[in-house]
Amino acid sequence: MLLIRLLWWVVLLLTTANSTLLGQMNREVVGFVYHRVGDSRYPSTNISTESFDAHLNYLKQNDFKVLTISEAVDYLRKPGERERVAVITIDDGYESFYKNGLPLLKKYGFPATVFINTETVGGSSYMDWKQLEDCLGNKIEIGNHSHSHAYFLNEAPPARYETFRSDVEKAQALITERLGITPKAFAYPYGEFDPKMAELLQEMGFSAGLAQNSGVMHGGGNLFSLPRFPMASGFSPLEKFISKANMQALKVIAEKPESFLMIANDPSPTLQVTFAQSNLMESQLQCFVQGGSCVLEKKMSGDKIEVTVKPGSALRSRRTLYTLTIKDTDGHWHWFSHLWVNPALK
Structure with a gap:
């Protein structure tokens, strides 16, 4: 009986924790x-x-x-x-x-x-x-x-x-x-x-x-x-x-790199992001590179969408945004952007 009660409390605590996390998310x-x-x-x-x-x-x-x-x-x-x-x-x-x-x-x-x-x-x-x-x-x-x-x-x-x-x-x-x-x-x-x-x-x-x-x-x-x-x-x-x-929000599960700082001698940085598909429409995914064109690669991995973003040409500004937007099945748009900073430029 004691073991059953302990197991019940563990299940309750895990359920509460998951509920709290989902509520925050x-x-x-x-x-x-x-x-x-x-x-x-x-x-x-x-x-x-x-x-x-x-x-x-x-x-x-x-x-x-x-x-x-x-x-x-x-x-x-x-x-x-x-x-x-x-x-x-x-x-x-x-x-x-x-x-x-x-x-x-x-x-x-x-x-x-x-x-x-x-x-x-x-x-x-x-x-x-x-x-x-x-x-x-x-x-x-x-x-x-x-x-x-x-x-x-x-x-x-x-x-x-x-x-x-x-x-x-x-x-x-x-x-x-x-x-x-x-x-x-x-x-x-x-x-x-x-x-x-x-x-x-x-x-x-x-x-x-x-x-x-x-x-x-x-x-x-x-x-x-x-x-x-x-x-x-x-x-x-x-x-x-x-x-x-x-x-x-376009809720990214993984982002590589997480830092905004561009690596020296790499004027065309690559961004890799992963997000859960949920009710997002993969066909409606859009990519924008501030001041230039975007090269987008995407693939499905289980219930996740993995995306690679590159610029069509070298970045020439100190600060450049890569932006992803995607529509869901309810008609809502979701947005995510990553800022690149090149300290070598003014």
Whole structure:
């Protein structure tokens, strides 16, 4: 009888663990990254106030739960029902957000997360500490975006990691001193990082690291490589925002390499990914290489799809996205992207 009870408890525990894991895996968050709001001097990083208002109105009218990034991470970590969840993030702390973006967030009652690089606080076109303090009182989470906003990958290891840690800790200390808070979320400058930098963030007590490769966050993903959809310039029209807001995650089981850092002397890097087929339509798989053409190879392996992606020609930009999208049998599109960084280029 005792043995039967023990076996029953083991089965119950395993069932509960699997249920919890599945509950987490099922949860997704769509994240958006903005920079300037209503500042037409910089079109590549700006969104008009009209477009930003339209984005927020769509989220409101379609019953999205809008969270800060820290709240979203808590949501992803816990099992439970899947909801329509969105995160609004703003990088760099430009004053145009305070003047033009914050009033719109207040209008809709939405929170957001602003990532600041502390060296520029109070400088030309940037928010000062008083404005940032006011943001805190209006549902805005302040995140760490480093002190110097440097190209950390330009420095070779091990100096890269010493510089990175020192810079992030300096920003953290300044934010704590001036605002009385300790940020838990970090956004990599330019979206550039390597696996060791992500490890350092965990050691420093951060709960999340945000990149700039596009895609949808999900409970089974890496919390220190969270994707976000850019929403400036040509990406800001409402129809494109709606498409991204309704996108689902393409949940990759294996990714090789995991690092964004290009290997020296390899201008045409190969990416290999594997994902479960589930209800995905293999015939609807699409591949895009930013600024060029894509060479795609795919094969079925049991209930998995194995994909190899190569560029049609050598990559010529410092940062290049490889993107995969696929449609499922319910008509939903799923998205995954991998960012390549070549530190040898500016």
